[in-house]
Amino acid sequence: MFDVVVIGGGNAALCAALMARETGASVLLLEAAPRAWRGGNSQHTRNLRCMHDAPQDVLVEAYPEEEYWQDLLRVTGGLTDEALARLVIQASSHCRDWMRRHGVHFQPSLSGALHTARTNAFFMGGGKALVNAYYRSAERLGVQIRYDAAVDALELEDGRFVAVRLGEERIPARACVLAAGGFESNREWLREAWGQNDNGEWPADNFLIRGTRFNQGTLLKFMIDAGADTVGEPSQSHCVAIDARAPLYDGGICTRVDCVSLGIVLNRHAERFYDEGEDFWPKRYAIWGRLVARQPGQIGYSIIDAKAIGRFMPPVFPGVKADTLPELARRLGLDEAAFVRTVADYNAACRVGRFNHTVLDDCHTTGLTPAKTHWARPLDTPPFYGYALRPGITFTYLGLKVDAHAAVHFGGRPSPNLFVAGEMMAGNVLGQGYLAGIGMSIGTAFGRIAGTHAAQAARQGTHHEAA
Amino acid sequence: MKQLDVLIREAGRFDLATPASTTLTDNEAEVGRVMQICNACRYCEGFCAVFPAMTHRIEFEKADIHYLANLCHNCGACLHACQYAPPHEFAVNVPQAMAKVRGQTYSDYAWPPALGALYRRSGLTVALALAGGLALFLMLLLGTRAELLGQPLGGDFYAFFPHNTLALLFGAVFGFAVLALGVGVSRFWRSITPGEATGPAVAEATHDVLRLKYLDGGHGEGCNNADDAFTLWRRRFHHFTFYGFLACFAATAVATLYHYLLGMPAPYALTSLPVLLGSIGGVGLLIGPAGLLWLNLRRHPAQGDAAQKPMDRGFIALLLLTSATGLAVLAGRNSGAMGVLLAAHLGVVMALFATLPYGKFAHGIYRSAALLKWAIEKRQPNRLSLGSD
Numbered sequence: 001m002f003d004v005v006v007i008g009g010g011n012a013a014l015c016a017a018l019m020a021r022e023t024g025a026s027v028l029l030l031e032a033a034p035r036a037w038r039g040g041n042s043q044h045t046r047n048l049r050c051m052h053d054a055p056q057d058v059l060v061e062a063y064p065e066e067e068y069w070q071d072l073l074r075v076t077g078g079l080t081d082e083a084l085a086r087l088v089i090q091a092s093s094h095c096r097d098w099m100r101r102h103g104v105h106f107q108p109s110l111s112g113a114l115h116t117a118r119t120n121a122f123f124m125g126g127g128k129a130l131v132n133a134y135y136r137s138a139e140r141l142g143v144q145i146r147y148d149a150a151v152d153a154l155e156l157e158d159g160r161f162v163a164v165r166l167g168e169e170r171i172p173a174r175a176c177v178l179a180a181g182g183f184e185s186n187r188e189w190l191r192e193a194w195g196q197n198d199n200g201e202w203p204a205d206n207f208l209i210r211g212t213r214f215n216q217g218t219l220l221k222f223m224i225d226a227g228a229d230t231v232g233e234p235s236q237s238h239c240v241a242i243d244a245r246a247p248l249y250d251g252g253i254c255t256r257v258d259c260v261s262l263g264i265v266l267n268r269h270a271e272r273f274y275d276e277g278e279d280f281w282p283k284r285y286a287i288w289g290r291l292v293a294r295q296p297g298q299i300g301y302s303i304i305d306a307k308a309i310g311r312f313m314p315p316v317f318p319g320v321k322a323d324t325l326p327e328l329a330r331r332l333g334l335d336e337a338a339f340v341r342t343v344a345d346y347n348a349a350c351r352v353g354r355f356n357h358t359v360l361d362d363c364h365t366t367g368l369t370p371a372k373t374h375w376a377r378p379l380d381t382p383p384f385y386g387y388a389l390r391p392g393i394t395f396t397y398l399g400l401k402v403d404a405h406a407a408v409h410f411g412g413r414p415s416p417n418l419f420v421a422g423e424m425m426a427g428n429v430l431g432q433g434y435l436a437g438i439g440m441s442i443g444t445a446f447g448r449i450a451g452t453h454a455a456q457a458a459r460q461g462t463h464h465e466a467a
Numbered sequence: 468m469k470q471l472d473v474l475i476r477e478a479g480r481f482d483l484a485t486p487a488s489t490t491l492t493d494n495e496a497e498v499g500r501v502m503q504i505c506n507a508c509r510y511c512e513g514f515c516a517v518f519p520a521m522t523h524r525i526e527f528e529k530a531d532i533h534y535l536a537n538l539c540h541n542c543g544a545c546l547h548a549c550q551y552a553p554p555h556e557f558a559v560n561v562p563q564a565m566a567k568v569r570g571q572t573y574s575d576y577a578w579p580p581a582l583g584a585l586y587r588r589s590g591l592t593v594a595l596a597l598a599g600g601l602a603l604f605l606m607l608l609l610g611t612r613a614e615l616l617g618q619p620l621g622g623d624f625y626a627f628f629p630h631n632t633l634a635l636l637f638g639a640v641f642g643f644a645v646l647a648l649g650v651g652v653s654r655f656w657r658s659i660t661p662g663e664a665t666g667p668a669v670a671e672a673t674h675d676v677l678r679l680k681y682l683d684g685g686h687g688e689g690c691n692n693a694d695d696a697f698t699l700w701r702r703r704f705h706h707f708t709f710y711g712f713l714a715c716f717a718a719t720a721v722a723t724l725y726h727y728l729l730g731m732p733a734p735y736a737l738t739s740l741p742v743l744l745g746s747i748g749g750v751g752l753l754i755g756p757a758g759l760l761w762l763n764l765r766r767h768p769a770q771g772d773a774a775q776k777p778m779d780r781g782f783i784a785l786l787l788l789t790s791a792t793g794l795a796v797l798a799g800r801n802s803g804a805m806g807v808l809l810a811a812h813l814g815v816v817m818a819l820f821a822t823l824p825y826g827k828f829a830h831g832i833y834r835s836a837a838l839l840k841w842a843i844e845k846r847q848p849n850r851l852s853l854g855s856d
Binding site: 036037043044046105107110111112122123124125126127128129132136247250252253254255256309310313314315316 | 504506508510525544547548554557686696851
């Protein structure tokens with residue numbers, strides 16, 4: 001019998017498996033995906049948000065605990081657990097040596113992401129390189145790994161984990177770590193979570209999934225049905241506006257469209273609906289998914305002119321291009337008259353001062369609703385470009401309630417041998433909103449905690465058996 | 468700031484909606500497609516020079532594609548790390564796309580142009596060159612000796628092949644190889660509009676070539692071969708090969724100086740400089756190519772262009788035969804087999820020299836040029852001011 005069975009195959013699962021194995025426990029890791037798709041959403045990540053009090057290898061300056069905490073408090077609007085959040089923040093300051101020992105390499109911020117040079121340590125080669133390194137290390141240390149192993153259910157006994165069930169197969173173990181991701185790939189569940197809007201639409205039907213197709217939430221649903229305590233709202237997620245042409249799953253980072261703040265964004269009726277220049281794009285990209293989700297048809301159109309070209313990260317798909325505004329409207333399938341009127345109103349309202357995309361400049365609109373408060377320049381220089389946008393779900397926040405030991409709770413009581421990490425519990429720290437790189441910080445911190453405590457629980461279980 | 472605005476206006480002239488050029492080949496178009504995806508991702512920037520060079524561009528024209536293809540060392544790191552690699556529908560395979568274009572550029576820039584086709588028929592090319600080389604020297608041997616095996620002549624190989632004959636034959640073939648490669652790489656160099664090579668840029672490029680910097684993975688643990696694990700052996704075996712080849716070449720050069728300047732014709736003592744250099748080089752040239760062949764046979768099938776494996780292995784085989792026959796000559800120089808061993812060695816070396824401008828050897832020349840271009844380009848300001856999260 002294995003000491004610890006880890007369900008999942010992404011960052012949190014691997015951290016748990018490695019930590020448990022390092023303490024001497026025998027470990028079985030069950031990854032639902034085939035080998036080629038292993039690693040869950042971690043394969044699409046790129047960095048870890050790290051607290052540090054002084055410059056640290058690839059990280060410049062300092063990012064103290066308090067600042068990190070205040071950033072988190074702000075984006076979550078208070079929907080967080082301070083004790084658990086501080087645990088994650090502190091863990092982020094000293095986990096990287098351990099990560100390096102397991103083969104993870106770090107590099108300074110990527111070009112085009114220099115604003116994160118202080119806060120985020122980038123994985124060389126991105127998340128898939130990290131996942132590969134962890135799998136190699138796990139294999140070397142003797143962790144048993146099975147792919148195509150989607151767990152359907154657990155056998156529980158009064159809050160105690162007994163065995164894992166995969167179809168007909170039953171795998172007993174002394175302790176278990178759940179790290180099988182959120183439910184974002186489960187279209188039916190997303191549909192139910194977002195419900196029907198006033199126009200009779202099911203908004204989630206138009207969502208794209210930025211990550212893995214394997215996060216079906218089977219285990220999360222099982223645990224909720226089994227009476228595990230939960231945290232977070234099913235409709236809350238990390239949700240970004242991405243190119244509408246992105247694939248249904250696994251579009252990852254490159255489907256972002258980064259020109260929103262350089263132009264205007266219209267809905268299906270060719271109307272503006274939000275201040276595109278409210279703040280720097282890195283601080284706003286994570287709200288645009290929900291903004292677009294609330295528009296009719298869950299679609300938006302980012303419109304720029306030639307002045308914006310070369311000022312934003314090149315998008316993966318070329319924009320729809322036209323030499324005149326009416327032509328662009330036609331090509332985007334928008335009402336020509338409404339489109340031209342909206343752009344004309346916007347252009348007339350622009351008060352151009354000294355345009356500077358690197359500061360919150362003084363180019364703004366007057367008498368326009370909604371206003372554009374920065375970087376407002378008329379769309380007057382052909383060619384014009386349009387990018388259709390859809391909400392892209394990165395991961396869902398509904399999860400299982402935990403304590404500082406990552407234990408799953410039933411009716412307020414912690415399980416002695418069942419633990420949870422990663423997206424399945426990220427909602428404890430991240431009730432809403434997003435901070436770049438914090439998903440990996442939570443997964444790494446709680447994956448390691450869960451693995452350590454699972455190994456400990458397995459040892460105690462062995463003592464019980466011996467007695 | 469004014470200058471920046473000018474540059475941004477220039478960037479604005481780029482047409483994002485249509486392909487860069489209608490004259491791209493399928494392989495070039497594939498590099499362009501892949502680079503468009505990579506440029507929106509950029510996770511691999513730390514591995515090598517290709518991705519930082521890519522970020523200096525927002526579209527990829529023929530010359531950019533040729534440059535990036537030759538900058539790629541086929542280390543494989545970006546393939547194993549890629550979230551968009553097959554089975555993903557984007558099917559991004561940078562090393563393979565680059566390798567295919569690279570093979571094409573060797574042909575495209577070859578001089579004389581008609582011989583560019585030899586790159587695509589590498590197996591035949593090597594076979595004919597080897598057969599020709601061996602036949603030539605065996606006939607020369609028979610012309611002077613009338614029999615292949617005979618009495619030992621105390622290592623005096625000019626007794627078999629007059630020095631001036633050898634110098635003329637090899638000088639001509641090697642000179643042609645230098646000329647052909649020189650013309651080819653010059654054409655490549657002009658097409659990628661390199662800019663001005665400053666001292667520091669040349670020094671950095673030289674360093675990157677001699678150290679094979681971009682086979683270290685960016686983290687010092689090496690590149691990928693059979694799987695996602697890193698290995699430094701590809702770099703080491705390249706070093707054995709390259710420096711072994713240089714030592715052999717130096718041995719020949721020193722011997723030539725001995726012959727003409729000092730009036731000291733071969734054979735030389737085992738402890739003499741030419742023999743020491745040749746022996747050390749020969750051993751390096753045994754270990755290096757043998758190791759490279761082993762790695763080549765174990766290479767991940769998705770990494771690189773399978774169609775070029777005959778070219779890779781043909782060149783490796785010639786290098787291995789060069790060192791093996793060279794060491795055999797040294798071992799057997801006092802035996803009756805000396806003549807035939809020497810003929811074999813000279814035949815192999817002739818085949819190697821003759822195929823230098825039309826085989827795998829070209830990769831080192833074009834790679835060096837691309838590295839110099841990168842050393843120049845990285846010192847110029849990136850004219851794009853891109854921002855993101």
